[in-house]
Amino acid sequence: MNTRNASGVGEAINRVEGRLKVMGLAKYxxxxxxxxxxxxxxxxxxxxxxxxxxxxxxxxxxxxxxxxxxxxxxxxxxxxxxxxxxxxxxxxxxxxxxxxxxxxxxxxxxxxxxxxxxxxxxxxxxxxxxxxxxKPDIHLNKNRGKAYKPDEAADFKRGSIETGLREAAVKVEETYTTPIEHQHPMELxxxxxxxxxxxxxxxxxxxxxxxxxxxxxxxxxxxxxxxxxxxxxxxxxxxxxxxxxxxxxxxxxxxxxxxxxxxxxxxxxxxxxxTGMRQFDEQVMKIGAKQDGSLTALAHHTLSHTAMDTQYYEACGNVSKMLYNTPNNEITHRLIPLNLPCPDSMRAPGEATGSFALECAMDEMAWKLKMDPIDFRIKNDTQTDLGAGKPFSSRLLTECLRIGADKFGWKNR
Incomplete structure (x- = not known):
């Protein structure tokens, strides 16, 4: 048996199939x-x-x-x-x-x-x-009355979003949309x-x-x-x-x-x-914060489409359950059946689109607070996954933000 010492991370390792692929010898x-x-x-x-x-x-x-x-x-x-x-x-x-x-x-x-x-x-x-x-149903806006809750896991609530917004000195409410995208890998x-x-x-x-x-x-x-x-x-x-x-x-x-x-x-x-697609998502973000930047409320409401015979949804709001520390949190997902193919997973389904909406809203809040967006995120960092109610085994978000900001000269912008 061949053995080798490995550091686990940071070490270059030859891909065993690499030679076959670059020579066109790998069979697909x-x-x-x-x-x-x-x-x-x-x-x-x-x-x-x-x-x-x-x-x-x-x-x-x-x-x-x-x-x-x-x-x-x-x-x-x-x-x-x-x-x-x-x-x-x-x-x-x-x-x-x-x-x-x-x-x-x-x-x-x-x-x-x-x-x-x-x-x-x-x-x-x-x-x-x-x-x-x-006549087909293909437009989200024309069929909003048909929106439904796909399953129990589609919604999440912690605290009271209404109370959190009342306690907020500054509020942000924005709507973000992301389009249908098709995966289209090189291999058919x-x-x-x-x-x-x-x-x-x-x-x-x-x-x-x-x-x-x-x-x-x-x-x-x-x-x-x-x-x-x-x-x-x-x-x-x-x-x-x-x-x-x-x-x-x-x-x-x-x-x-x-x-x-x-x-x-x-x-x-x-x-x-x-062969599937990333679905169109409409995400409504509501955020409340105190004047010192502490979050008081975070709501993330997602409306998407699905097929007429099967249902799939990107869990866009999941990232808002756990990324930042807020006592009042509300997540909802709703689907509208349309005469379109059933959506499917595409590159970080939910996390990619959900993070886009969440981080845009966080930037808007930082602007309203007249607060540095890096400092605003660090202010609301947490070592507990509030969605699951358990501590993170490893979480270095603050360290990553500070090192990243230093590396590209954020303070000198």
Whole structure:
């Protein structure tokens, strides 16, 4: 056995996969050699809300190399959601092509399987879908009356925010918005999937494998032990490859129906509607402070959107539970169902967007107090996680602020 002494931090370590990556020798999900491979291509809805009234696949099926076109009319039956608006978790099932209902633009409505990638792509453009189109709900402002509390953990309260604001000498109330953002890693979402005797083997660029196997097995109602996912390398994910997206279910469905391994790749365009996104967030911040800078109240209210059939929300307010010392704290999260794809994790979900709103509001308060914003934050530092009611095992926020300020000459600005 090889042994080495390590300091734990600050030491340069060679990445074992680095050489393979820079030489182009690392195999990603869609690059494994598999015999008798066929190719799948998803077909997307061109409306955001309504129902499919007819699908004409005849022209697509006539094309050279086309083996099958899957629609909701011939797709295998998958497990359905057992309740309305289930939470979109790492193990959530991902049923697709199970009915004629359209819930968002770009939703998969069919899947073409052919002998080559080019044949599948060409034939996918020949699938003709007729819809009964309804007016979609896509605007947050027009649907505020539909906002709801997603679960008990969405709200948090300590003390009385009303009392804290009454005791404040200075108050700040501001609204901050952050837009929808798409992860778009360099590597497209892709997989090679083989269904054999009720067992699934897939090369897939998933970020978390154990939960993905649960999602796939539950969707197809087979034992978890029957699902094997291999993901040696991932060409970026940024959260979009945490959960099982529906292209994996399409590919698995195709392999089950044809009895051959299937490669499916989500196009760059399809990634805008089928691989998650950071949701739009509207955050209302209310802060109260005494004249000496001590916080008396901190409220953080977040309004976001979710899908029509599943719910996900960024816990933007969590950072306001524990970052600064305040006796009165109120956090709320509300969701509005819209005809948009379900949002998903993206690079520090909740913490990134929540910190933006909180720190902007803290800067506004420092300005009103005529107080240095660094000193204002240090004044309200704490060694206790007030959200959990427990001391931090390690917290050096004050030290970081002082060292950072000194390093770039904050006092000389």
């Amino acid at each position: 999900a869609s690059e494994f050699p598999v015999e008798k491979l066929v190719y799948a291509q998803g077909v997307n809805s061109t409306i955001a809300k309504g129902r499919i009234t007819a699908i004409d696949t005849s022209e697509a099926k006539k094309q050279k190399g086309v083996l099958e076109v899957i629609t909701h009319l011939n797709a295998p039956r998958l497990k359905a959601f057992d309740k309305k608006m289930p939470s979109y978790t790492l193990t959530t099932i991902a049923p697709v092509l199970q009915n004629a209902e359209i819930l968002h633009y770009g939703q998969f409505v069919a899947c073409v399987i052919a002998e080559t990638f080019e044949q599948a792509q060409y034939a996918s453009r020949l699938v003709k879908v007729t819809y009964q189109e309804d 979402h892709a997989a090679i999937i083989s269904w054999n005797n009720n067992k699934v083997k897939m090369y897939a660029n998933q970020q978390i494998l154990n939960e993905a196997t649960i999602s796939v097995s539950d969707t197809f109602m087979i034992p978890k032990e029957n699902v094997q996912i291999i993901a040696p390398y991932i060409g970026g994910g940024f959260g979009s490859k945490l959960r099982v997206n529906k292209h994996l279910i399409l590919g698995t469905m195709a392999s089950k129906m044809l009895g051959r391994p299937v490669k499916i790749t989500v196009t760059r365009q399809q990634m805008f509607t089928n």
